[in-house]
Every structure is written in structure tokens, then in C-alpha cells.
Amino acid sequence: MAHCKYHPLQAATYECPRCTLSHCDQCAGNQDRHGNTLCHFCESKMDSLGTGAAAEPFWRHLQEAFRYPLNWEALPVIITVAVVTSLLSAFPLVWIFTLLVYLALTGALFKYAFRCLERTAAGEMSAPSAGDAYTGGLSLLLKLILISIIAGGSLTLAAVFIGPTVAGILGTLFVISLPAVLIQFAQTENIIDALNPLNALRLITTIGLSYGLLIAFIMIMTGSVSVINELIGDRFSFLSMSLQSIISNYYTIVVFHIMGYMLFQYQDKLGYSARADNLDDQRDDLSILNAKIDINLKEGNYETVVTLFEKGIKVFPADNTLAQNFFEFSFNAKRPALVETSLNHYLNILTKNREFDKLNVAYTKARQINPNLIPSNPQVRLQLAVVYQAKGEAKIAVKLLNGIAKAHPQFAELDSVFTTMAKAFDDLHMQPQAEKCRAQAQKLQKKKQPQTPEQAPEQAPAPAPALERFAVRDVSTIEPPPQNIASPAAEPTALAEEKPEELPPIEFK
Numbered sequence: 001m002a003h004c005k006y007h008p009l010q011a012a013t014y015e016c017p018r019c020t021l022s023h024c025d026q027c028a029g030n031q032d033r034h035g036n037t038l039c040h041f042c043e044s045k046m047d048s049l050g051t052g053a054a055a056e057p058f059w060r061h062l063q064e065a066f067r068y069p070l071n072w073e074a075l076p077v078i079i080t081v082a083v084v085t086s087l088l089s090a091f092p093l094v095w096i097f098t099l100l101v102y103l104a105l106t107g108a109l110f111k112y113a114f115r116c117l118e119r120t121a122a123g124e125m126s127a128p129s130a131g132d133a134y135t136g137g138l139s140l141l142l143k144l145i146l147i148s149i150i151a152g153g154s155l156t157l158a159a160v161f162i163g164p165t166v167a168g169i170l171g172t173l174f175v176i177s178l179p180a181v182l183i184q185f186a187q188t189e190n191i192i193d194a195l196n197p198l199n200a201l202r203l204i205t206t207i208g209l210s211y212g213l214l215i216a217f218i219m220i221m222t223g224s225v226s227v228i229n230e231l232i233g234d235r236f237s238f239l240s241m242s243l244q245s246i247i248s249n250y251y252t253i254v255v256f257h258i259m260g261y262m263l264f265q266y267q268d269k270l271g272y273s274a275r276a277d278n279l280d281d282q283r284d285d286l287s288i289l290n291a292k293i294d295i296n297l298k299e300g301n302y303e304t305v306v307t308l309f310e311k312g313i314k315v316f317p318a319d320n321t322l323a324q325n326f327f328e329f330s331f332n333a334k335r336p337a338l339v340e341t342s343l344n345h346y347l348n349i350l351t352k353n354r355e356f357d358k359l360n361v362a363y364t365k366a367r368q369i370n371p372n373l374i375p376s377n378p379q380v381r382l383q384l385a386v387v388y389q390a391k392g393e394a395k396i397a398v399k400l401l402n403g404i405a406k407a408h409p410q411f412a413e414l415d416s417v418f419t420t421m422a423k424a425f426d427d428l429h430m431q432p433q434a435e436k437c438r439a440q441a442q443k444l445q446k447k448k449q450p451q452t453p454e455q456a457p458e459q460a461p462a463p464a465p466a467l468e469r470f471a472v473r474d475v476s477t478i479e480p481p482p483q484n485i486a487s488p489a490a491e492p493t494a495l496a497e498e499k500p501e502e503l504p505p506i507e508f509k
Contacts, residue, residue: 006295014046022049027295030288040292059213061261064125069253074112074127078253081109082245086238107137109249110144113256117186120260121267127253147181147191179214180204183259207266214258221251286316293325305329306338313345323349327362336370343373347380360387374400378408378417385420394427415444 004010004024012022016039023029023046029038036045069078085105088098115132151174159167174181177200184203185194193199204211225248289312296304309326316322323346330338343366350358363384366373375381381400389397401421405414418441425434 018044027291068257078249086241107141111137117256117260121263378411394424397424
């Protein structure tokens with residue numbers, strides 16, 4: 001069994017004939033207009049290996065196999081056939097009518113069972129619709145009866161012309177090969193192919209030990225039906241027959257599902273390819289982009305990875321995972337320019353999604369590469385400053401806020417900028433600068449307040465409530481001010497990396 005080069009624990013489901021690389025479904029490329037899966041590197045059509053190699057052995061699938069018929073598709077078929085055939089046995093009508101109805105219902109059950117086998121072999125692990133049992137069941141049953149007549153006649157001829165011992169051996173071999181005969185008949189619907197001993201022998205030798213386990217499993221289920229019959233007895237004839245028939249029909253669906261699963265598991269050896277229905281062949285563009293980034297990263301094609309990330313954040317600007325992966329890659333690559341680009345994009349998404357707890361983590365990591373890195377978005381800078389001021393790191397808060405008024409004079413939260421800066425200066429024991437920032441914040445707050453005729457002109461707005469330490473404020477939902485509000489004429493000058501007491505005073509014109 002081949003394994004994926006980039007996920008060694010996963011079985012390979014595609015192989016590129018040109019690059020000779022094996023891929024799993026997770027890292028396969030996109031599809032062309034004909035539905036062919038392409039290689040990420042050479043864009044050649046890849047050969048599908050099917051998903052049978054990735055399927056777990058059928059004995060590990062038994063729990064799912066017993067749950068397979070327990071749904072609103074299979075249960076109506078199982079119960080209806082059991083109850084009606086039990087009614088016909090308990091209250092027989094005209095014999096020809098009873099026989100026809102009995103054959104039709106039995107044919108419907110086997111039609112549905114064969115449909116379960118076919119769907120499972122094709123990778124569809126859900127039960128088919130109950131409507132699949134309504135057509136073609138009688139003709140299918142007649143073919144199965146014909147197979148039984150041919151097999152029984154052959155054994156009788158062997159007993160007459162060769163001897164009962166040989167006939168007994170041939171009968172035992174036929175019973176053992178019966179699941180293979182049914183599987184072959186389900187694939188071809190041809191009686192001759194189904195009874196061809198070479199076809200049965202090829203199937204049995206291909207499956208190997210698992211086929212022997214299937215025979216043992218069928219014998220156990222058959223024996224359990226007999227045990228249930230002995231336990232229930234004939235005290236309640238109709239209920240007893242109905243219950244036994246329901247259990248027998250249930251086991252029939254389970255066995256046919258397991259036979260189909262064995263075909264699905266050994267599809268590569270049996271010469272066909274099937275896809276599991278829980279694998280999405282029509283992957284979206286983002287999944288394909290992530291797969292391409294992943295395999296290029298594992299190949300060491302870092303410049304290609306950068307190009308793919310830069311393309312990705314333009315095409316998918318709101319995807320949080322892609323933005324985070326881009327930032328983590330940039331941080332691990334220790335490339336300051338790339339860190340700044342990826343950080344700004346990532347912090348913008350975190351702020352928009354109100355994931356404020358992750359802002360500080362990402363910005364702290366980025367400062368390990370570039371201690372002087374300042375985000376470009378004023379909303380991000382303000383939110384980070386609130387966090388750092390609440391944590392007691394006032395100097396970083398001042399650095400984040402310094403220059404916002406000049407660079408973004410229309411920013412709606414300039415009053416919050418100066419309020420937060422004033423608190424940071426209070427923590428730094430720089431009272432003159434703190435008072436000037438607080439005064440500027442009050443002026444901006446007064447301009448933002450709507451004036452009504454009832455308000456006195458000299459009425460001043462109440463000062464903003466003090467932010468409690470370690471309480472992170474959400475500043476992302478405040479309405480912008482009217483467009484005619486003037487911006488402050490000036491703002492604090494840039495602060496040098498000095499001790500707090502040596503920070504220069506802030507003056508306003």
C-alpha cells in the first residue's frame with residue numbers, strides 16, 4: 001500500500017505519473033474542467049488509486065455495519081417484508097396469490113440488499129432509498145432461484161455419476177463460495193459469470209483471510225437466528241415469526257453491506273477504483289490553496305509559500321486561519337518586513353471578529369522580531385493600547401497611541417486615544433502630559449456631544465469614566481463622529497526610548 005509523501009500515516013489515493021509523487025485526498029490538487037485531479041507541481045493529470053487502501057479492515061467496521069440498517073431508509077423495508085410475510089404465513093389466502101406476494105416481497109428484500117452491496121462497493125456508506133427495493137425484485141429473485149437450481153442440479157449429477165463423497169465435497173465448496181457467487185452476481189448480474197468457479201476462486205484468493213472471517217461471521221449470525229427461535233418458541237405464532245423475520249432480514253442487510261465493504265476495501269486488487277462518499281471531491285479554492293501551501297512548505301519552497309500567502313489574503317481577506325498561518329510562517333521565518341505585512345492583516349481580522357484576547361499574543365510575538373513595530377490600523381492600535389495600559393505596560397501603550405491624531409485625523413475615537421494616553425502618563429507619573437491629554441480628550445468629547453436647545457451652552461460633558469486596571473474595553477462598535485467635527489490641531493510628539501521620567505513634555509498648539 002502506497003502512502004502519501006506529505007502525510008506518511010495516510011494511504012495514498014492519487015499518484016502523479018510525471019513527478020512520481022503520491023498524494024492523499026487532503027493534499028491533492030485542484031480539478032480541470034473534465035473533473036481530473038491535477039498535480040500541484042506539474043499540473044498533470046494524476047492517477048486515482050481509489051480509497052480502498054485507506055479503508056479499515058471489515059472486522060473493524062463491524063460496529064458501523066450493525067448500525068448500517070438502523071435508519072429510515074432500510075428499516076421500513078426490513079419491517080414491512082417481515083410483517084407481511086408473517087401475516088401471509090399465519091393467515092394464508094388463495095395459494096397462488098400468497099405465493100406471488102411472498103415472492104415479490106422476498107425479491108424486494110434481496111433487491112434492496114444487492115443495492116446496498118453495490119453502493120457500499122462504490123464507496124457510499126449510507127443505506128440506499130427504500131424505493132430501490134420496489135422495482136426489479138421479482139426478476140432478481142428468479143435469477144437467484146435459477147442459480148440455486150443449477151447448483152443443486154450439478155450436485156445431484158455429481159452424486160449420481162461420481163459418488164456422494166465427491167458431491168458432499170462439492171456442496172461444501174459451493175456453500176463456502178456462496179458469498180463470492182453473490183458478489184460476482186451483484187457486479188455483473190450474469191448467471192454464468194456468477195457460477196464460474198474461476199471467478200469465485202479469484203475473488204476468494206484476492207480477499208484472503210478476510211473472506212474466511214466473513215464466512216465465520218455469517219455462520220455466527222445464522223446460528224443466532226436459530227437460538228432466538230428456540231428462545232421465543234411458538235407460543236405467539238405471529239409475533240414470533242415477525243420478530244424472527246425482522247432479525248433475519250436485518251442480518252441479511254448487514255451481511256450484504258459487509259460484502260460490499262470488502263469489495264471497496266480490496267478495490268485496487270480487484271481492478272477498479274471507487275471513492276468514499278465522506279470525501280469531498282469538489283473541494284473549494286481555499287482548501288486547495290491551503291494544500292498547495294502545505295506541500296510547498298514541506299518541500300522547502302519558501303518563496304512560493306510567500307507568494308501563495310500574499311495571493312491568498314487578497315482572494316480570501318476575511319479568512320482567520322489563513323491570516324494566522326501567514327503570520328506564524330512569517331514569524332518563524334524571522335523576516336521583519338513579512339512579519340509587519342502579515343501582522344497588520346491578522347490584527348485587522350482579530351479586531352473585526354472581536355477576538356481581543358488574541359491581539360496581545362500576536363503583537364507580543366511580532367515585537368520579538370521588530371520591537372518598534374506599530375500596527376497601521378488606528379482601531380487596532382487603540383485596542384492594543386487599552387490592553388497594555390490595563391496590564392501596567394504604560395510605555396508600550398504610549399508608543400502605540402502616539403501619532404494617531406496626525407496620521408488619522410478623521411479617526412472617530414480620538415477622544416478615547418487621548419483618554420487612554422492620559423491614563424498611561426498617569427502610570428508613568430508624567431502629570432503635565434497626562435493633564436494635557438485629558439484636556440484634549442474633553443474637548444473632543446464635547447464636540448462629539450449633540451447640542452439641543454435645552455442644553456446650556458456652557459454645560460460641559462462629564463469626564464470619561466476611569467478604566468479599571470486589567471479590564472479590557474471593547475472599542476470596536478462606537479459610532480463615528482459627524483464629518484464636520486474638526487480634528488485637533490496637533491498631538492503629542494514622538495516619544496524616545498527613554499526612562500519614563502526622561503520622556504519629553506507634550507505640548508499642543
